[in-house]
Amino acid sequence: MARPNTPAPPEKDDTVRPSRGKFRGMTTLWDISPAVHPGSPVFPGDTPLRQHWDATIGPDSAVNLSTLTFSPHIGAHADAPLHFDPQGAAIGTLALEPYLGLCRVIHAIDCGPLIEWAHLGAAVQGALPARVLVRTRRKAAVDHWDSRFSAFAPRTLEYLADLGVRLVGIDTPSVDPADSPDLPSHQVLRQRHLRVLENLVLDEVPAGDYELIALPLKLTTADASPVRAVLRAL
Ligand SMILES: [Zn+2]
Numbered sequence: 001m002a003r004p005n006t007p008a009p010p011e012k013d014d015t016v017r018p019s020r021g022k023f024r025g026m027t028t029l030w031d032i033s034p035a036v037h038p039g040s041p042v043f044p045g046d047t048p049l050r051q052h053w054d055a056t057i058g059p060d061s062a063v064n065l066s067t068l069t070f071s072p073h074i075g076a077h078a079d080a081p082l083h084f085d086p087q088g089a090a091i092g093t094l095a096l097e098p099y100l101g102l103c104r105v106i107h108a109i110d111c112g113p114l115i116e117w118a119h120l121g122a123a124v125q126g127a128l129p130a131r132v133l134v135r136t137r138r139k140a141a142v143d144h145w146d147s148r149f150s151a152f153a154p155r156t157l158e159y160l161a162d163l164g165v166r167l168v169g170i171d172t173p174s175v176d177p178a179d180s181p182d183l184p185s186h187q188v189l190r191q192r193h194l195r196v197l198e199n200l201v202l203d204e205v206p207a208g209d210y211e212l213i214a215l216p217l218k219l220t221t222a223d224a225s226p227v228r229a230v231l232r233a234l
Contacts, residue, residue, distance in 0.1 A: 028233040030210070032133075032200045034142040036075035036226065041145040043173060046071040072224035073173075076199050078216040083223040084186040092220035098167040098195040103131035103212035103231065105205050111136055113177060114153040115170075123207065124163070131212050132160055133169035135202035140171045142201060147178040154184040161192035167212075169197035169229075200229055209234055 034040065042048050049070040055061035072091070073079070078099065081088025108119035115134055117124070124132075136150035149172035157175070160168060168175070168189075175185040175196060189196055197214055211232040216225035 030205050030231040032202055032205065032214075032229045032231055033076040033227070034140065034199060034201050036070075039143065040074055041141065041143065041173075042071050042074050043178070044145065044147075046073060049074055072219070072222050072226060073198070075226050076197060076201070076214070076229045077224050077226045078214070079186075079189070079196050079198065079224045080216075080222065081190060084183060085190050088190065090220055091216045091222050091225040092218040094195070094216070096215055098131065099197075099212070099214045099216065099227070101131060101212060102129040102234075103133060103167075103210050104129045105133045105135060105202060105207055105210060105231070107135050107207045108150070109135060109138055111150055113150060115150055115156050116153050117156050117159055120156070124160075128160070128163045128165060129209060130165055131167040131169070132165050133171075133197070133200060133202060133212070135171050135205065135207075137171050137203070139203050140199075140201040149173060149178065151175055151177045151180070152185045154188045157185055157188040157192070157194060161188070161194055165194070167195040167197065169200050169212075169214075171200045171202045173199055197227065197229060205231060 036049060038049050038051060040049055047070055049068065052067045054067055055063060055065040057064050078091060080091035080094065082090045104123060106120050106123040108115050111119040115136065151172065152175045157168060176183045211234060213232065214227040214229035216227050219225050
């Protein structure tokens with residue numbers, strides 16, 4: 001039974017989670033996902049998150065139950081080949097290995113509109129892990145849309161693929177500039193079978209090597225999926 005009212009927020013104990021912390025017997029985790037809620041920024045024209053309460057706890061319902069509507073490119077997310085290739089695979093059909101394992105975080109803060117190879121500096125000399133995340137911002141734009149963000153130069157992605165990288169990530173909404181008409185970096189992703197994570201939050205993450213865990217949902221028809229992306233200390 002549809003009810004327009006919003007249920008009471010859960011008890012505080014249910015919601016408080018340190019984004020980064022050390023627990024007894026556990027390694028340090030960095031949560032590199034922005035919060036996702038109706039105010040989360042999306043590309044202009046994309047569907048923001050909307051939540052409709054189908055039922056709320058009361059005389060007529062034993063549960064709170066909602067329906068979510070949103071672009072799968074909201075928050076930290078993985079693009080599927082289907083996003084930029086009509087014949088491309090949907091996100092839920094991809095192998096999971098690229099989204100899980102050894103990863104290098106490289107700082108290229110304030111590098112300008114495009115991440116060129118030189119911005120990656122010494123971090124790409126020698127052996128590279130199969131996953132590379134690039135931090136371009138001091139503070140990720142988690143609460144507003146900002147079209148002036150850094151993207152990858154296509155040749156930077158080519159070089160990373162040449163070195164055996166299988167997944168790239170960035171702390172901005174796209175690997176191409178917001179006004180790019182032909183998305184050349186997305187085309188490199190397609191040609192080189194690279195996987196991608198966008199909208200990461202790397203504000204607190206020192207440059208270095210980590211274990212990445214960022215699994216997409218098994219959405220077998222979707223062009224992207226939100227991920228809960230975390231880094232674990234090695
Ligand atoms: Zn995307």
